[in-house]
Amino acid sequence: MFLTHAVSLLSVAFMATQVVGHTYISKVSADGGGWQGAQKKGHKEFFREAPDNTGWVGSKFIGDNKAIVCSASNTPFKTVAAPGGRFFSDPSESAAKSLDVKAGGKVTVVTSGNPGQGFPHPNGHVQVYLAFCGDGHDACNGFDASKGDWFKIVGEKNGIQNTLRKHLRGDLDGQTYDIAIPKTIKSGSYILRFELIAFGQSSSAEGQQDQYYPLCGHITVNGGAGTQPNFKVVKFPGAYKSGNIDQNTLPGPGVMELVAGGTTPTPSDPPATPTPSDPPADSNTGGNDGGNGTCTPSAPVNSNAPECATMCFGVKITEAGHLAPSCGANDITCMCRATKFKQAFDNCAKDHCGGQLFAAKDSFDSLCVNTNRMVKRVAKRAGKRGHLARRDRSLRSTFALRDL
Structure with a gap:
């Protein structure tokens, strides 16, 4: 015992x-x-x-x-x-x-x-x-x-x-x-x-x-760069606040987020995206669809997109000059059609999104579909305005002739 x-x-x-x-x-x-x-x-x-x-x-x-x-x-x-x-x-x-x-x-x-x-x-x-x-x-x-x-x-x-x-x-x-x-x-x-x-x-x-x-x-x-990109940096401790977090959020800065003036968009401060009630201004930048796909170049992929997708989209926008050379600087619809641009986004997502890879790709596709729909609605609305303007001019001419 x-x-x-x-x-x-x-x-x-x-x-x-x-x-x-x-x-x-x-x-x-x-x-x-x-x-x-x-x-x-x-x-x-x-x-x-x-x-x-x-x-x-x-x-x-x-x-x-x-x-x-x-x-x-x-x-x-x-x-x-x-x-x-x-x-x-x-x-x-x-x-x-x-x-x-x-x-x-x-x-x-x-x-x-x-x-x-x-x-x-x-x-x-x-x-x-x-x-x-x-x-x-x-x-x-x-x-x-x-x-x-x-x-x-x-x-x-x-x-x-x-x-x-x-x-x-x-x-x-x-x-x-x-x-x-x-x-x-x-x-x-x-x-x-x-x-x-x-x-x-x-x-x-x-x-x-x-x-x-x-x-x-x-x-x-x-084999890296000679100079460091202007990343947003944080200190530990100091980067996080004490206490439990919302489980749908990630603490700290964005992935490879740049400081103010940089080109990487961040989920915490996304640029405004044009809507049908606030149509984009006409563009003379050209592109495969004549510039009708104009959209803010750093527009977030969507509000529910993984952080890595927003980062990759922002980075590839800055490289659009060689990934989608025929597209205007703000022509998102054109970039969505550019095979090289889409492949570059996919490669970035593979590198940085891990288990969120499919969600990242889906968010990119959703952006392209929604932007195309928006462009069509804006074009349709512009067409209606043109038709009304022509009818208005015709009526004015008729009344002018009648007054004679």
């Missing part, structure tokens, strides 16, 4: 020292290459360390606690308390290596956690940010991630259920997730911040908080 009790106590003590976080990045690869080590207990390779326990940062603390940058060693659970211990954003917590990846290539991560299950939670969002450290290959070594200027490259609403959990691989003991690295960013070294946001998993004792899982690795981008 005593022996059984002692064994039970030893088992509990052993389990207490083996608390496994709900998720960590166990492996990483670049551009389809071989798997490399990422986060392991007491060992850092291409990613900074993972937490000692469950690993989530509660939404009550995301506004001002440094754990929201790259997590911390102690992330309390079964209570409402701020994370503490070692903060993995600190310079002393740098990863040992930096993963080489091509601009326009991809980084694939494996999210592990519960054995045989990977990341266990059923729903939530996936986001990825980059912060530039410097030109050198190892510039992120000793870099304080809480001082970084972060811009978003992935924002997948419902990405946990739509993409991540659908790619569980038994041979890797985790789920794979592909991260497209933009072609247009500057060459050099970056901290890559991979973030999962889980909903409905926090107990009453834990304050029923949204759960944030930020994990940071080091990458070096080769």
